[in-house]
Amino acid sequence: AVIFGVMADKDWKAMLTRLVPLAKRLVLAPVNSSRTLPIADQLALCRQSFPRVHVTACESLSHALQATATEELVVVTGSVYLVGEAIERLHLSAVPTADEKGLNEWTVSSAASTTH
Secondary structure (H helix, E strand, O other), X not given: OEEEEOEOOOOHHHHHHHHHHHOOEEEEOOOOOOOEOOXXXXXXXXXXXXXXXXXXXXXXXXXXXXXXXXXXOOEEEEOHHHHHHHHHHOOOOOOOHHHHHHHHOOOHHHHHHHOO
């Protein structure tokens, strides 16, 4: 199964056009952001363009993960924000959430301290 969610300002039609034919099942989930693309927009395109793919709309990533819990393989893709939320929810991150911001604040001194 593929869990997909994207921001409204991205080229989501091109993303879905490439992804959907590769999936047996597509689960649409909103990104936890005011910029998320409404699921109804995605659902309409998928049902019209890919009638053979089973498409499910979920109200949240949590519901999408629950809906795919018995799947052998699940790919979460679309927005990097959705992927990040999935990593947190699935406890796959080695970095505690509170310290994640530090990963984006790279400096020469921080790089030097990690090489010694």
